[in-house]
Amino acid sequence: METPVELKYSEQHVWVRVENGRAVIGVTDFAQEEFGDIVYAELPELNDELQAGEPFGSVESIKSVTELYAPVSGTVVQINRALLDNPGIINLSPYERGWMAIVELAAPEQLNELWDAQRYNDSYGHE
Numbered sequence: 644m645e646t647p648v649e650l651k652y653s654e655q656h657v658w659v660r661v662e663n664g665r666a667v668i669g670v671t672d673f674a675q676e677e678f679g680d681i682v683y684a685e686l687p688e689l690n691d692e693l694q695a696g697e698p699f700g701s702v703e704s705i706k707s708v709t710e711l712y713a714p715v716s717g718t719v720v721q722i723n724r725a726l727l728d729n730p731g732i733i734n735l736s737p738y739e740r741g742w743m744a745i746v747e748l749a750a751p752e753q754l755n756e757l758w759d760a761q762r763y764n765d766s767y768g769h770e
Contacts, residue, residue: 645672646764647738651757653714654766658738659757662745666715666754669742670702673767675734678704684730687744691719695753700743702733715753717746 646652651659656674660667675681683703693699693713701710722744726732733741748754758766 644676644764645738646760648760650738650760651714651754652760652763653712653757655712655714657711657714659714659754660738660742661748661754664748664751665720666717666746666748667742668714668744668746670711670733670737671763672737674709675737675741678702678709678734679706680704681730681733684726684733684743686722686726687719689719689722692749693717693719693744693746695750695756702730711743713746714757715746716749718749719744720747721745 656671658669658671681702681704685701687693687699693716695713695716697713698710699713701708723742
């Protein structure tokens, strides 16, 4: 189970990587393993206003449909359109090619509320 130390994590298995004042977000390796083979990804629209803790999209796997919750608030400035045609990228590369959206942060201090890799791993019983 991969949990990059440079990322921040939400309790709902969404990761955040800060780049140039923007938050790149996606689902964790742990989550994609739990989901199984992802067959559909619902992404937010450009310019959508995300609110931390509110739904921003979902993934559908052969097992279930899972709603995803925004780890931070902000405006969607880019989405990973490759996932619309090939959502399985999330299974293959959850932290690199499988990112879901890039958000212009509305409240950067919300990053302080997210977990580091150690706390995420400790909370979900893996290393």
